Amino acid sequence: MRILFLGTRHNSLSQRLQVELEERGHEIVVAEVSGGEAMEAAAQAANPALIVAPMLKRAIPDSVWKRWTCLIVHPGIPGDRGPSAIDWAILDGAAEWGVTVLEARAELDGGPVWAHAAFPMRGVGKSTLYRRETTQAAFDAVLRAVERFERGGKPARLAADLRRGSERPSCRQADRRFDWKEPTARILACIRSGDSAPGTLARVAGESFHVFGAHEEGLLRGVPGALLAQRDGAVCIATGDGAVWLTHLRRKDGIKLPSVQVLGDRVQALPESVLAPQDAPERATWQEIRYRECGHFGLLHFDFLNGAMNTQHCERLLAAYRYARGRPTRAVVLCGGGDFWSNGIDLNAIEAADDPGEESWRNILAMNALVREIATTGNKLVFSVLQGNAGAGGVTLALAADRVYARAGVVLNPHYKRMGGLYGSEFWTYLIPRRVGEATARHLTDSLQPLGTGRAARIGLIDAAFEGDEVVERVLRIVGPELAGHRYRAALALKARQREQDELAKPLDRYAEEELAEMRRNFFGADRSYHEARRRFVWKRCEAPVCDVQETKALA
Numbered sequence: 121m122r123i124l125f126l127g128t129r130h131n132s133l134s135q136r137l138q139v140e141l142e143e144r145g146h147e148i149v150v151a152e153v154s155g156g157e158a159m160e161a162a163a164q165a166a167n168p169a170l171i172v173a174p175m176l177k178r179a180i181p182d183s184v185w186k187r188w189t190c191l192i193v194h195p196g197i198p199g200d201r202g203p204s205a206i207d208w209a210i211l212d213g214a215a216e217w218g219v220t221v222l223e224a225r226a227e228l229d230g231g232p233v234w235a236h237a238a239f240p241m242r243g244v245g246k247s248t249l250y251r252r253e254t255t256q257a258a259f260d261a262v263l264r265a266v267e268r269f270e271r272g273g274k275p276a277r278l279a280a281d282l283r284r285g286s287e288r289p290s291c292r293q294a295d296r297r298f299d300w301k302e303p304t305a306r307i308l309a310c311i312r313s314g315d316s317a318p319g320t321l322a323r324v325a326g327e328s329f330h331v332f333g334a335h336e337e338g339l340l341r342g343v344p345g346a347l348l349a350q351r352d353g354a355v356c357i358a359t360g361d362g363a364v365w366l367t368h369l370r371r372k373d374g375i376k377l378p379s380v381q382v383l384g385d386r387v388q389a390l391p392e393s394v395l396a397p398q399d400a401p402e403r404a405t406w407q408e409i410r411y412r413e414c415g416h417f418g419l420l421h422f423d424f425l426n427g428a429m430n431t432q433h434c435e436r437l438l439a440a441y442r443y444a445r446g447r448p449t450r451a452v453v454l455c456g457g458g459d460f461w462s463n464g465i466d467l468n469a470i471e472a473a474d475d476p477g478e479e480s481w482r483n484i485l486a487m488n489a490l491v492r493e494i495a496t497t498g499n500k501l502v503f504s505v506l507q508g509n510a511g512a513g514g515v516t517l518a519l520a521a522d523r524v525y526a527r528a529g530v531v532l533n534p535h536y537k538r539m540g541g542l543y544g545s546e547f548w549t550y551l552i553p554r555r556v557g558e559a560t561a562r563h564l565t566d567s568l569q570p571l572g573t574g575r576a577a578r579i580g581l582i583d584a585a586f587e588g589d590e591v592v593e594r595v596l597r598i599v600g601p602e603l604a605g606h607r608y609r610a611a612l613a614l615k616a617r618q619r620e621q622d623e624l625a626k627p628l629d630r631y632a633e634e635e636l637a638e639m640r641r642n643f644f645g646a647d648r649s650y651h652e653a654r655r656r657f658v659w660k661r662c663e664a665p666v667c668d669v670q671e672t673k674a675l676a
């Protein structure tokens with residue numbers, strides 16, 4: 121069936137639905153639209169069997185919904201209406217939330233319900249809930265709605281007691297406002313309801329900022345509102361009954377950056393609360409890079425906001441990886457973060473630098489050093505386990521490992537060019553073809569299409585994907601037997617032979633030299649496309665044209 125996606129942005133949820141519906145044989149046409157006229161034009165051009173709106177901030181015009189069935193994905197429970205569904209669910213402390221797929225009508229979110237799915241709430245930020253629970257529930261509900269539509273069915277008959285939601289207004293800063301004297305739980309809810317957009321306004325060090333990335337601290341205490349400590353770019357601030365870490369701040373009209381960088385001189389004397397990756401505190405706290413051991417495995421978790429890895433992140437992760445590599449274990453498991461695996465170099469940090477070209481260069485060299493260290497690890501097996509989405513150099517980072525596993529439903533964007541024709545590095549010209557061959561590598565990096573885990577496993581980009589949230593545990597169980605005596609030694613010997621052969625065919629450093637020659641042109645050359653695209657991305661400026669209809673092409 122030809123399905124048109126109408127959306128304000130083809131974001132991670134929309135991409136997930138695209139890859140899952142394509143997986144089931146549907147043809148998806150994606151239109152990023154900003155208004156009614158563009159929606160009408162896109163619908164006329166595609167003439168679809170069905171329209172799905174995975175993330176649409178505008179109403180669909182009558183001319184469209186009267187002619188085509190339009191299914192709207194609303195991130196709320198049946199009966200809920202309004203633009204701030206998850207914000208209110210967090211602020212209200214809802215125990216359960218959900219997604220409703222309803223048919224477009226003149227009344228926003230007021231049409232008949234085709235399907236809905238529920239999930240238990242978790243104490244995390246809005247965007248994390250959106251990327252995990254909401255996306256999974258949207259996938260379940262949309263799939264059922266599309267199947268029902270295909271069978272010629274009608275909207276579901278909903279029992280009245282299922283319509284527990286109600287119409288809510290747009291959530292404003294006044295609704296998220298808090299005082300540092302209040303309890304931590306309430307402050308976390310206020311900050312998390314605005315995370316990642318629009319952010320919650322709060323006073324820090326005497327100035328008003330949008331604050332992000334709030335995590336509970338179980339030990340440090342002080343006068344509410346006082347800054348207590350800093351760690352890896354975050355600051356800890358006292359609350360009425362405890363303290364919270366804030367990883368990022370944004371000035372009005374500014375971009376989201378690590379708190380310490382934004383506060384500058386004001387935190388110079390703030391004490392460092394050092395926590396090494398291998399430290400395992402028993403209290404609640406914030407630890408961006410964590411190293412834990414479990415039998416023969418060393419597990420390295422790295423949870424960088426938005427999966428963006430700035431130069432310091434790469435250097436810290438490299439140090440943690442070297443530590444893991446030096447431990448008497450047999451395997452390192454790279455676990456990434458629960459939200460994102462990695463999205464490559466940090467475009468915000470680069471944008472904020474005095475010389476973005478130079479900072480891009482430093483960042484990519486730091487990323488390459490990390491990838492090189494992983495790809496040349498000879499004394500252990502290395503496994504990547506993608507629990508969250510990955511993009512650009514973040515995908516390549518995963519491929520540096522010997523084996524790559526993922527949570528089913530993760531979306532990969534293994535391409536760089538969307539960022540103003542960025543060539544990309546991280547040894548991708550070696551690591552991607554090594555897994556899928558030259559032709560498929562070219563297709564992946566040129567087509568700019570998102571890739572689902574099903575297709576990624578079929579073409580060999582990853583080894584396997586597993587359903588459910590316990591994917592790290594699952595991988596440990598599956599690969600555990602390979603770490604026993606002779607099997608382990610044989611696997612290491614095979615890996616060494618392969619690396620040797622590959623090095624003879626073309627030295628690893630030559631790949632990097634060739635890629636970096638291209639990157640030098642992107643960063644320092646006369647063509648400023650990368651810098652312009654990065655600026656648009658970081659400052660969230662829409663790219664023209666407004667109505668961009670993309671035909672998607674299946675790969676395998």
Ligand code: COA
Pocket residue numbers: 130131132133247316317376426427428429463464465466467468469509510511512513514533536538539542657658
């Ligand atoms: N640097 C800085 N921020 C990044 C980032 C990066 N490399 N990649 C993603 N982000 C941020 C976005 O700005 C957004 O921030 P916000 O929530 O604070 O507004 C957040 O991560 C989520 O990104 P978004 O684009 O909304 O997610 P998505 O799932 O819809 O799209 C990607 C995923 C990977 C396609 C998209 O984020 C992207 O193109 N990222 C850039 C990748 C890149 O070019 N990296 C550099 C080369 S290695």
